[in-house]
Amino acid sequence: DAMVIQNPRYQVTQFGKPVTLSCSQTLNHNVMYWYQQKSSQAPKLLFHYYDKDFNNEADTPDNFQSRRPNTSFCFLDIRSPGLGDAAMYLCATSSRDKINNEQFFGPGTRLTVL
Amino acid sequence: GENVEQHPSTLSVQEGDSAVIKCTYSDSASNYFPWYKQELGKGPQLIIDIRSNVGEKKDQRIAVTLNKTAKHFSLHITETQPEDSAVYFCAASFGNEKLTFGTGTRLTIIP
Numbered sequence: 274d275a276m277v278i279q280n281p282r283y284q285v286t287q288f289g290k291p292v293t294l295s296c297s298q299t300l301n302h303n304v305m306y307w308y309q310q311k312s313s314q315a316p317k318l319l320f321h322y323y324d325k326d327f328n329n330e331a332d333t334p335d336n337f338q339s340r341r342p343n344t345s346f347c348f349l350d351i352r353s354p355g356l357g358d359a360a361m362y363l364c365a366t367s368s369r370d371k372i373n374n375e376q377f378f379g380p381g382t383r384l385t386v387l
Numbered sequence: 388g389e390n391v392e393q394h395p396s397t398l399s400v401q402e403g404d405s406a407v408i409k410c411t412y413s414d415s416a417s418n419y420f421p422w423y424k425q426e427l428g429k430g431p432q433l434i435i436d437i438r439s440n441v442g443e444k445k446d447q448r449i450a451v452t453l454n455k456t457a458k459h460f461s462l463h464i465t466e467t468q469p470e471d472s473a474v475y476f477c478a479a480s481f482g483n484e485k486l487t488f489g490t491g492t493r494l495t496i497i498p
Binding site: 277313314315316318321365377378379380383 | 421
């Protein structure tokens with residue numbers, strides 16, 4: 274089945290130690306998103322790619338970076354995680370070529386910062 | 388930018404009864420309104436969506452209504468079942484890929 278895959282599902286890192294979360298998709302969608310979701314809150318968009326065109330949200334901290342080496346993969350790099358960065362990180366995809374803007378979400382990676 | 392308000396934040400209904408969740412949006416240009424269901428430990432899943440050229444859409448036990456004049460839209464779940472228990476998010480967008488989410492409603496179905 275076509276899907277959005279996130280690895281790992283659970284990630285534990287230490288304060289200040291860089292961490293990378295990964296997302297892959299088999300939907301061949303040209304848009305990929307990264308969201309941060311804290312407990313009992315709505316997903317908050319960090320940035321998205323339209324093909325290789327990177328679009329950063331104005332309030333996304335510089336501590337968060339992203340890479341998209343090809344259509345299928347997208348990475349979220351947190352350069353120096355703080356305690357406040359502990360959250361669920363969701364990857365999503367959509368096709369800009371389709372009339373509906375449906376976003377398909379992965380299962381998320383829960384990040385713990387010690 | 389767009390702002391989406393969602394009510395109530397929590398909702399408990401008896402199994403078999405109906406549940407209604409309401410959202411209002413601020414940007415009259417918004418033209419796409421999806422509803423997502425998020426179960427514990429999982430990513431949000433689209434359950435139904437509606438575009439601004441339609442006033443109502445139904446899919447089995449789930450329906451969404453849209454009032455463009457009042458800028459609000461609602462999710463209706465009939466004959467609720469225990470597996471409907473989850474957090475539901477409404478969202479709105481216009482023209483591009485960015486969704487603005489509501490704050491979520493935790494729905495609990497009481498057996």
